[in-house]
Amino acid sequence: MSTANTSNNTDSAIGAPVSATLPTLSRQDRDDSRPQQYPSPSSPHATSATSPPIPTPSPRNGRAGYQLSLPIPRLQRSEWVNLEGLVECALSSLGKDECTGISELGRGSHNSLYEIRFSDGTSCAASISNSPRQFFSADAKRSEIATMQYIHSSKLYKIPIPKIYSWDLTFDNKVGAPYILRECVKGKNLSEDGRFYRLNARDKQKVVKELAHVQAELSKPSEFTQLGYIYRQEGENGQFYVGKMATVPSGSDEEDKMRESFMGPYDSLTELWEARIERETLCAIGNWSQLPSDASLPSMLPPAKANPQQFGELQQLLSGLTNLFTPPEQLSKLCIHHSDLAIRNVLFDEKTLKITGVIDWEFASVMPLVITGRFPNDLGWEGNEFARSLGKFGNVSDGGVWNHHYYDWTSLSGVQPPPRADMPSPPASPTHSPASIDYLTTPNATANGYLFEHQASVLEDFDNSEGRAPSPPSPPLPPPPTSETSQQDLTSRATNLVELYYYRKFYASKLAARNFNLTRLFIDAVAYIKFNEIVLGGPEKWFASADWIKEVYWRMQEEDESAREDLMEGKGVVKVPEVFLAVRRREVDLGKWENKVMSMR
Structure with a gap:
């Protein structure tokens, strides 16, 4: 980096x-x-x-x-x-x-x-x-x-x-x-001090267009045939090849040896996901076999949401869904994925706003095209946190805030101060322990904290923070709105987010203009990116996304078997709504009386 x-x-x-x-x-x-x-x-x-x-x-x-x-x-x-x-x-x-x-x-x-x-x-x-x-x-x-x-x-x-x-x-x-x-690259980082956000609309378009050019180039079909990281054989003329995915050492030789057997390279997304679920099973066996109680499972979430029973159920549901998320042939083509393509990692000519250099290639990988259908997070900024704070995610939890998908703010509807602290409010975004972080989903995480470079002025705020999106945009995210936040401030922030929605769509349109096969990339990739983020996020992300996982499973169960077979063969595309406003299936827990009795003891 x-x-x-x-x-x-x-x-x-x-x-x-x-x-x-x-x-x-x-x-x-x-x-x-x-x-x-x-x-x-x-x-x-x-x-x-x-x-x-x-x-x-x-x-x-x-x-x-x-x-x-x-x-x-x-x-x-x-x-x-x-x-x-x-x-x-x-x-x-x-x-x-x-x-x-x-x-x-x-x-x-x-x-x-x-x-x-x-x-x-x-x-x-x-x-x-x-x-x-x-x-x-x-x-x-x-x-x-x-x-x-x-x-x-x-x-x-x-x-x-x-x-x-x-x-x-x-x-x-x-x-x-x-x-x-x-090589020293001549150019300017437009993320510093929020400089990008202060550009006029036409100049912002130029920057977004340049970023889209980079992603369009990387989206070209690769000569490689496996998923993993690119390496080179020794010698100046050594051949390039795809090998295992690398992670930051945990500090435990035993754990690192166990991880090594699950790092690929892989022949498909399904194989990658299955390997991660198998790895989490081994981790659970090694780390949770001597828990003094179900409530003592290490998690930032309450025991009702994070316990061995929930882990076992989610493990089964995710395993059943992996084959259904087989992307169609066009979205399965392998390409190079810059894991953190963002304005902070690109240098621009100050006069022309042309790109002079792309940096930060650590944790870049060869992945199916569908996994690359992510917007630079400079174009999402605080959209997810802002939406959660204002209750935009509805009654069904969808995992809190996604790292690689942004809530589409298209109007000022519902932009008003959230309820007072003494009234019910949306749950806080889940945090992740370093041990649960996957480096494909969260490429800038390490065993001893997240890595945020290029913004030395905000390192003090972010350096050891857990549970944030990888590499925060600049300027740093403002505090979530509260009941004391003025309507003027809320309106101003929401207006900026609506503008970013149109810049995201412009970004997608420039990829489509470069390559017809990329026209629907950002439309069709959403469900796969969310599913990938959940599976690779480990148990903490599973627990936080339990409602989303269960709802997807139940809705898949309602589909005709022929539709599920088509999905497994890559003949269809999985689509999910931005927010699940209602559950497809209602579960009646007949064990609630036992829980009440146990709580009274």
Whole structure:
């Protein structure tokens, strides 16, 4: 992942840059060992990175670490990271003679990003992992590198991607942490401080159109035949292939070994879903076999909604539904899925609003087209939370707030302050424990919290928050409305959400204009994206979505058997309403008297 937080136009930066002017460091001052590498920048024009002029100091003798000991401490870094070593590795790997400066471009939970400038006028971006050794996934980084290399070298895709120069994914190098050296991309991150939302309507259209171009390119049928992550065989000319999906280590060797057997690659969505359900069964056996009571099952939801009996029932219902959610052939075609395609992960030319670079390819995967039918969450913003707060989800719970589907605000109908706190109100959005997070559904989650980069100014609010959508939009979501929220504020917020509805439809229309086969993608994919999010979300998401799961099952049961057979053969499309306003089947619980007696004891 890439982070950004300075004011120059290189790699999406905001705020005041933290910069260190370095004594000239020559190649004779450092080790010449080189990790994996590819051709380095050769001229200022090849890797243009607009930065303030840096005076070149006179050369000094001595070791690089000593020379850089004074300016380097100004730059933030993890305690085990050696930035003097980073400069040495950059000079060695890229074959540069002198380093004249280093600037911090940004810092997030997972990575810190720096720009290193050289005496020949070129520069490179250096991404250093902030994760401690026990939570670092080398497979995830290898896949990120391979995906960027694959798209950069492929003639099929016309997407500007930074070129990878060199990397070392061990903790035993001179930096003291895994790092990647790549091209510095000239461009601006329009997510900073909510800049996108302040553009005029025509400029917003231009940005949305550019984003749609990227998704249309990625939606082209892939040469790969399995679901999983892209890797590359060793060597500069190594072949690309699809392998297992990577996750952040849990910290437990036993649990990680168990996970490994369920990470693919997979031949179909059904196989992926079944593997996840099997994995959750093993987790339940290992973690819940000695619960002191049914009510002690670890969950943020009350025992009435989260208990072993509910888990067993939902496990069976989901297993029965997996085959019915077999997408039709057109939606089953495999393509590359950028797991977090959003404005924060794209750099734009400030004048033309053309895309100059797409970053943050960590957890990208090869998936069926139907799973990619998701709008950038910048175009959804607070729509789901706002709808939940105002009771728009009706009487039947649909899992609270979806991470990858947005409530369509099309008018100001029903926009009024919610009930007072002492009156019944919609349930709060469920939260998720890190152990229940799946990295396809929630690509920016880790075993020790969510990862939010590119918005250093809001990291304090989001860094350790659980249960939020992956990578929040900018600006951060406002507080949910209460009975004290003014009608003027509610109307203003709802008006913005209605505008975003039309930008989402415009986004979908631009994909349709690029490729006829994508015309109905965002219409037909909704049910599959919701089902995928539930299955891969683990037990906590299952419990939170219990009403939705049961209602879908009962309504499927009401369909003719021939209709269900067609769905299993991929001859139809599953459609679900935005909100289930009523249940198809009523259950009468004859055990309520026992529950009442037990509660009185």
